[in-house]
Amino acid sequence: MKTQLELARDGVITEPMKEAAVYDDVCPEFIRDGIAKGTIVIYGNPNRKATVIGIGKGLKTKVNASIGTSPDIIDHDMEVEKAKVAEKSGADTLMELSTGGDLKAIRTRVLDAINLTVGTVPLYQAAIETINQKGSVVHMDADFLFDVIEQQAEEGIGFMAIHCGINLTTLERLKRQGYRYGGLVSRGGSFLTAWMNHNKKENPLYDQIDRLIDIMKKHDVILSLGNGLRAGAIHDSTDRAQIQELIMNSEIAEYAQKKGVQIIVEGPGHIPIDEIEANVIIQKRLSNNAPFYMLGPITTDVAPGYDHISSAIGAAISSSHGADFICYVTPPEHLALPKPDDVREGVMAAKVAAHVGDMVKLKDKARDMDLKMGIARRDLDWKTQYETAITAERAKEIRGDRPPMETDTCTMCGKFCSLKTVSKYYEEDLANSKKRDYAAATAE
Ligand code: SF4
Numbered sequence: 001m002k003t004q005l006e007l008a009r010d011g012v013i014t015e016p017m018k019e020a021a022v023y024d025d026v027c028p029e030f031i032r033d034g035i036a037k038g039t040i041v042i043y044g045n046p047n048r049k050a051t052v053i054g055i056g057k058g059l060k061t062k063v064n065a066s067i068g069t070s071p072d073i074i075d076h077d078m079e080v081e082k083a084k085v086a087e088k089s090g091a092d093t094l095m096e097l098s099t100g101g102d103l104k105a106i107r108t109r110v111l112d113a114i115n116l117t118v119g120t121v122p123l124y125q126a127a128i129e130t131i132n133q134k135g136s137v138v139h140m141d142a143d144f145l146f147d148v149i150e151q152q153a154e155e156g157i158g159f160m161a162i163h164c165g166i167n168l169t170t171l172e173r174l175k176r177q178g179y180r181y182g183g184l185v186s187r188g189g190s191f192l193t194a195w196m197n198h199n200k201k202e203n204p205l206y207d208q209i210d211r212l213i214d215i216m217k218k219h220d221v222i223l224s225l226g227n228g229l230r231a232g233a234i235h236d237s238t239d240r241a242q243i244q245e246l247i248m249n250s251e252i253a254e255y256a257q258k259k260g261v262q263i264i265v266e267g268p269g270h271i272p273i274d275e276i277e278a279n280v281i282i283q284k285r286l287s288n289n290a291p292f293y294m295l296g297p298i299t300t301d302v303a304p305g306y307d308h309i310s311s312a313i314g315a316a317i318s319s320s321h322g323a324d325f326i327c328y329v330t331p332p333e334h335l336a337l338p339k340p341d342d343v344r345e346g347v348m349a350a351k352v353a354a355h356v357g358d359m360v361k362l363k364d365k366a367r368d369m370d371l372k373m374g375i376a377r378r379d380l381d382w383k384t385q386y387e388t389a390i391t392a393e394r395a396k397e398i399r400g401d402r403p404p405m406e407t408d409t410c411t412m413c414g415k416f417c418s419l420k421t422v423s424k425y426y427e428e429d430l431a432n433s434k435k436r437d438y439a440a441a442t443a444e
Pocket of ligand 1: 409410411412413414416417418419420
């Protein structure tokens with residue numbers, strides 16, 4: 001079986017490419033050409049039917065929602081509910097990142113419950129099952145790790161975050177710079193660091209890269225090169241260890257693409273806003289413009305409880321500079337396992353951020369929605385406002401909770417509605433002249 005990347009290089013337009021084109025309102029040739037160049041990826045695993053979306057250059061910024069149990073809270077029903085809430089709220093993909101309970105059982109339920117493309121970190125399962133059976137991750141068998149990757153690919157996982165770039169060279173950089181102010185926050189990164197340090201061996205995901213590529217290729221799984229050394233604190237951002245891992249990941253990206261595997265490169269983490277542009281430029285430059293998956297980024301360390309906001313600020317700036325895919329952050333980040341309501345808040349914040357970034361990245365194509373909304377607000381056209389809003393459900397909830405006395409206004413100003421007041425005076429003037437409406441604006 002050829003991967004979507006190999007078929008694109010052959011000039012073929014596949015059904016998934018057509019579906020991704022519809023999702024983003026572009027032509028299928030655009031999707032095919034982006035895949036062939038390695039700047040766009042699409043879901044291609046034939047083992048599960050899922051909504052196909054494209055991630056990459058020239059497309060809308062996509063939002064991922066991550067869910068999953070922890071060792072402390074194992075509630076399968078709640079995780080299924082979170083997955084459904086994420087899909088309903090408009091997440092483009094879902095990562096199932098359970099680390100507590102029966103990992104395969106919960107993953108199976110989530111895969112059955114939603115239509116989104118699902119991603120995983122297979123290392124979690126391999127490490128946790130090893131810890132459960134042998135007491136420590138350092139006893140993890142490389143063959144077992146590859147077996148888990150293959151098993152998850154067979155289940156229809158669309159993309160896998162795999163930490164190939166955290167290797168002995170990367171760890172040497174970390175050691176020489178004197179570790180980290182904020183420690184290592186990537187669970188995958190910490191498992192592999194412990195394994196490599198204890199066993200004095202190279203990361204098998206780096207050492208046996210061809211074995212990994214063979215599995216990804218066989219099932220057309222998108223290889224999302226994980227950021228195991230992402231900064232978990234602002235004062236670690238863009239440090240030598242992070243950049244070293246990015247260099248490794250970019251080399252692997254080029255190699256895997258040549259072999260026909262679709263690639264995403266992951267980025268940090270915690271970054272102050274004045275370093276975000278540099279991070280996007282460096283990633284794009286080193287990886288030949290491979291799709292960039294930004295994890296947040298969280299832009300300050302001092303807002304626990306509101307990290308969906310600190311990360312939305314980072315996500316909007318990342319997207320505006322060219323990041324293609326952002327992972328949401330929920331309000332309980334750094335504090336607790338999210339609940340379904342937290343998932344909704346996280347998805348909505350990330351979707352707003354993605355759109356704000358797209359208004360810069362895609363210009364009029366994204367700003368058209370804002371034009372429609374501006375006119376609908378001016379005309380007190382609530383139906384169009386709801387149809388245009390990416391946050392329509394919440395907007396309806398709020399307005400419905402506090403209904404106005406004059407139904408075309410809202411309870412903010414009531415009968416003193418400034419839009420209504422002004423429109424009275426312009427009605428006559430504009431009746432026989434050109435009114436700035438949607439058709440006029442888009443014709444200009
Ligand atoms: S009442 Fe005030 S806030 Fe509400 S629509 Fe009119 S101008 Fe806007």
